[in-house]
Amino acid sequence: MDKKVIQVYTQPAGGWGALKSVAQQILEHGNPAKGARTLLSANQPDGFDCPGCAWPDADHTSTFEFCENGAKAVAAESTARRATPDLFADYTVTQLAEKTDHWLEAQGRLTHPLAYDRVSDKYLPVSWDTAFELIAMHLRALPTPDDAIFYTSGRTSNEAAFLYQLFVREFGTNNFPDCSNMCHEPSGYAMREAIGTGKGTVLLADFQKADAILIFGQNPGTNHPRMLGELRAAAKRGAAIMSFNPLRERGLEKFQNPQDMSEMLGGKVTSISSDYFQLNIGGDLAAVKGMIKCVLEADIVAQANAQPRVIDVAFIAEHTANFDAFAADVLAESWDVIINESGLDRAQIQGAADSYMAAGKVIACWGMGITQHKHSVATIQMILNLLLLRGNIGRPGAGPCPVRGHSNVQGDRTMGINERPKRAFLERLGKAFDFTPPLAHGHDTVSAIQAMLDSPDKVFFAMGGNFATATPDTPLTHRALQNCALTVHVTTKLNRSHLVCGREALILPCLGRTEIDIQASGPQAVTVEDSMSMVHLSSGINPPASADLLSEPMIVARLAMATLGEKSKTDWMGMVADYDRIRDKIALVFDEFADFNARVKVPGGFHLRNSAGEREWLTASGKANFYAHPVPTDLPIHQARELRDSPVFNLATMRSHDQYNTTIYGLNDRYRGVFGERRVLFIHAEDIAAIGMQVGDWVDIESLSDDGLRRQVKRFMLVEYNIPRGCLAAYFPETNGLVPLSSFADYARTPTSKSIPVILHPHQAAHE
Structure with missing residues (x-):
């Protein structure tokens, strides 16, 4: 579709649209037979690793162990051009x-x-x-x-x-x-302090055992499509899948597996998220701290009524440090602050906490929607706190899972x-x-x-x-x-x-x-x-x-x-x-690479030992550390809004579906209903009305910072979208120029590309 079209997408992620996209990519790059043969060798024991994302392979002998975006990456690399x-x-x-x-x-x-x-x-x-x-x-x-x-x-x-x-x-x-400095640096920093390793502790098999999977700031339908297969299987067996994301993302709602012909021909669709929490951009720390507050309050009630404890007392006593100070900080946090900053009401937060408490084994996943904020390290440590409360690190079916991007970004750090x-x-x-x-x-x-x-x-x-x-x-x-x-x-x-x-x-x-x-x-x-x-x-x-x-x-x-x-x-x-x-x-x-050549030649390779996964805590305290963090109320977005009467929005940059990192494969974003255009700005309908404009109008976006420099990108189309009021989203790299070099995550120094205070101006063609 070459014309500029904005339309609501009603189909599931995956499905026939994914198969059509793969076929188009193979045809566009000039050698269909070669393209098909190349795809069939991706992620095979005697083939090559997909040059796309770092999501693991479910089965190294599978005939079709690739996804739509992997197919785009493979087709682009093996192009005849x-x-x-x-x-x-x-x-x-x-x-x-x-x-x-x-x-x-x-x-x-x-x-x-x-x-x-x-x-x-x-x-x-x-x-x-x-x-x-x-x-x-x-x-x-x-x-x-x-x-x-x-x-x-x-x-x-x-x-x-x-x-x-x-x-x-x-x-x-x-x-x-x-x-790594631009994506998951906060994950490594936060996890090393809290549990003694900078890597996630889960394996793919743990997704088959988890009772609940929490997904924070991640859009697997576009960025890690193969992950949808694991989420689909978990949903079908009844695991709770709780998604925390400002935008409604189709891949977190419904999925049809394009590699399952019975599902495709029968028109069957799997609902992915059992609960979908649309919080404010950057509101994850407040939401998770609210969940923890609910858990601790439930534990107090259980003790008062001589009922079984809600938290894992034995695990906390044997394996953790700083719990009492941490718990006191959480219980003292104001519900008004939690609700205002998270963008969720108390009933939503309580519902999320109830689902967490009902689950025996819990995995928490997160992407760059968590890591590219000023308070990203604190947010990740709050997610780890939630897992530690009920012993959800270092046992099957549970643990932290930072979902990284490029295929060997984790390996480069290891090397x-x-x-x-x-x-x-x-x-x-x-x-x-x-x-x-x-x-x-x-x-x-x-x-x-x-x-x-x-x-x-x-x-x-x-x-x-x-x-x-x-x-x-x-x-x-x-x-x-x-x-x-x-x-x-x-x-x-x-x-x-x-x-x-x-x-x-x-x-x-x-x-x-x-x-x-x-x-x-x-x-x-x-x-x-x-x-x-x-x-x-x-x-x-x-x-x-x-x-x-x-x-x-x-x-x-x-x-x-x-x-x-x-x-x-x-x-x-x-x-x-x-x-x-x-x-x-x-x-x-x-x-950990002893006998490297022998071990890697076994089909599927080998797993690097994870100390925290075995409940060995390589921290200064020798234990997993609870970290207390206040819900932030003085971030750049707060400061910018304090200084202006006119609307100041919080902008998050993101990928389109025809994109992998900075590589632009096409001009369509199928799941968000955008075709033939990249300079779009996703915004709530009431915010469009509040600034006196209409859907389809063009605006210039200006970011606000305290360094005296004016940063502006021009001519973006307003697109109505299901996103919280006061929040915006647009594609990078077109909006990277709005991120000040001086604005980065505390401690980890990752640019704050997911939380940019901005104001909007009507676009004037004469200014171009």
Whole structure:
């Protein structure tokens, strides 16, 4: 559907619409037979791991273990389209920058390394040797290694990530901003403090045992469609599924499994959420604290009546710390504050608490609707408090489940992509490779942008991703990159970041997950770690898109040799000749990867031990910690509303259904009823009337902050939607420019892209 159409979507998530979308994606990318064959190899024992999300595979021998968005990612990577040097001969960088993100993505796979020529404003072909020597020259010329910034995308394999962090640390810095800094950093921070691990404790099998599943700030129908299969099965066996989300999302309401022909042909639909709580944007902490208050009050009544306790007294006594102070804080919290800040009434909160108390085993899931707020760490710790109350961590069918995005974002962190590494890890790394790693903490994403703004002539190197588009405060981020002496991007396809050049710039095309990777010892496999700590192999099946592509491990190895020379004692080319050798080195550095090569070659791979999942609490107290947090009433949205009489809205950025992170596959958002347009603003009907406008009118959006800068994005269509009053939603990256660089989560420093105070202005065409 090419026309701009807004219409209510009444069908279930999945269903025939998903099958039609998969077929369209395969056809659009030019080789239906190849596309179908490639999809059938996704997530198979001898195939490749889907380059989409990090949701685990239910069955590694399933014929159809992929979802609609995974199909889009696979089709896009295995496309017949090619972005050859001819494309760059036809367009200047200035002209390419005027194209949409969708157009850039649609040009297909990059085929040759390219160097930016500022005189002609064009990218020109360059040899790999010349490219590596240019990077090495710039790196060696820096006054200090800390003047280099090394970004990492969550699609990078374990092997590439391990070599990458090794090279960068041998070079002499811990500057590792990565995509975790922009998504689940608060999850890791909050969980490490509370339960001693930064990873979720549940396995996929736990979803088959849970009596209740709580879903906070997540839209699995678009962002993790394979998760709907687990939720469908849980709903069908009677588990309570409670969804907490400001928007009504179709994937949390009804689902028809497109891989179940009996369900499709019979028109059967499964209702997913038993309860759907539409709270205010950022109101999750208040809602969960209200539930906890209900649980504690019920426990007091039970004690008074000599009835069985509601909380798990034995678990709390043996395994937790700080319960009494925490309970006192919760009981003292005002119901008026809880209700006002959550956006839910007391009956709704009590109902949610009753369902929680009725469930024996409870899983709590959350996504970036939780992590991208100023108070995100406190919110996650409140969710953990709720689980700890009734012993719902460290037993089957229960536990925390942060649902991460990119396919190996968790694995990258495991491999050492971390700007704040632990000293014990650095010591093991240094011993394994006979060098002294740097100890000083490096830059995260926010501080890296600020450093590039404050001090020009840095080198920025990106291992995948779309840094200029994924980050906040778009104009400032662009200026930061343009300040650099050199910008380098390892990638498979053209994106916006490649057009935001330093004085010199390189594009280095690499193999994709679907492609055969042949090194000196023969075809290679890489490994990835999913959201639930399962590590498994991934082997491409397609010929490379170009003979000039290198694998990510090879790019790192050649860059290390060009930069470090004889100073490095590492056998870089020996390791990339056979990736088993990389895995052997990983096993030397990380105890949990002992016998890595043997264990990963078992179909399905192996699970990394989770200490909290076994009720071993690696915290300072040696126990799981309850954390008391007040319901926040002085957030940026409160401050902005206090200063203005006119309406101030709270804006959350989000993905469309034809999008994965910053990759735009198309212009439709099927489940929200938006077709052919991305510049839309979802808003309650009464809010449209309150600002004197009508559905379909166009507005400019201005964010409010205290730094004196005016941030505005223009021409967004008002779309009536089922969302709480005072709340708005719009797609990123179009609205990323509204997020101030200085607005980030307490402690974890994740940009606050889900809670932006904004005002609306009628759009005036003459102002464009």
